[in-house]
Amino acid sequence: MPPVPAAREKRLVGTSLKMYFDLPSTLRYIDAVSQLSSTASNANIDLFVIPDFITALPSAEKLKNTNVWLGAQDTYSEDKGAFTGEVSPLTLSQAGVRIVEIGHAERRRLFGETDADVAKKSAACVRNGMIPLVCIGEKSKSNIASQAVGMAVEECKPQIMAALSEIPDSAEVVLAYEPVWAIGASEPAGADHVVAVTQALRELVAGRQGRTRILYGGSAGPGTFQRLKDGVDGLFLGRFAHDTKNLEKVIEEMREA
Ligand SMILES: O=C[C@H](O)COP(=O)(O)O
Secondary structure, three states: OOOOOOOOOOEEEEEEOOOOOOHHHHHHHHHHHHOOHHHHHHOOEEEEEEOOOOOHHHHHHHHOOOOOEEEEOOOOOOOOOOOOOOOOHHHHHHOOOOEEEEOOHHHHHHHOOOHHHHHHHHHHHHHOOOEEEEEEOOOOOOOOHHHHHHHHHHHHHHHHHHHHHOOOOOOOEEEEEOOHHHOOOOOOOOHHHHHHHHHHHHHHHOOOOOOEEEEEEOOOOOOOHHHHOOOOOEEEEOHHHOOHHHHHHHHHHHHHO
């Protein structure tokens, strides 16, 4: 008898607006994403959207009768206290946020976020009933093709282990593999590289009890998922989802892939 193939995970796709849009454009964008809720549900795909903090509450209102998950781009690690300017994970959860980006490459590079911060923030998400969307990835593209996968995995491994170190093994986590050099680029990283790296990362987390889905991010858009589907459970989109027609295309492609 041939082995029964492992059931694949439910696919997941979402987008972060970073700080690209102003307030009215963000609200229009959330309206447009809300229209894709049934398309995603019918395709058995989880869909999330991550606006800025200011629009979390009105976005939650717009998404309340849909299946679209509301996300946040960051959180502080403590729930309450004298932490001027920070945003509490408790408040995010009360506002209807379900998934929180932690340790995006831009936060690590521009704001000095460390693996230790990522660990505390991931724990804060789980403590408050939200899913950490932990961003990991190697900083530079190796010039030695034969070593690129191994080097990327070695760089991602401590990032993942830090994020998992302070959360229960049963907690749901999403890992977004985003090679830093592929973020904001003209095209995504090569499929062979992404599939090999994400397959290796999946082995690292295979023993977890909690659901652990792996996304690819970095200049992803229509046409990307089909090439990466042997490694990833979905995509984390940026600029190429600013036109929601592209997001719709990606959902359709993921349904068919
Ligand atoms: O948060 C999303 C990722 O950083 C990818 O962004 P990008 O597709 O604009 O490169």
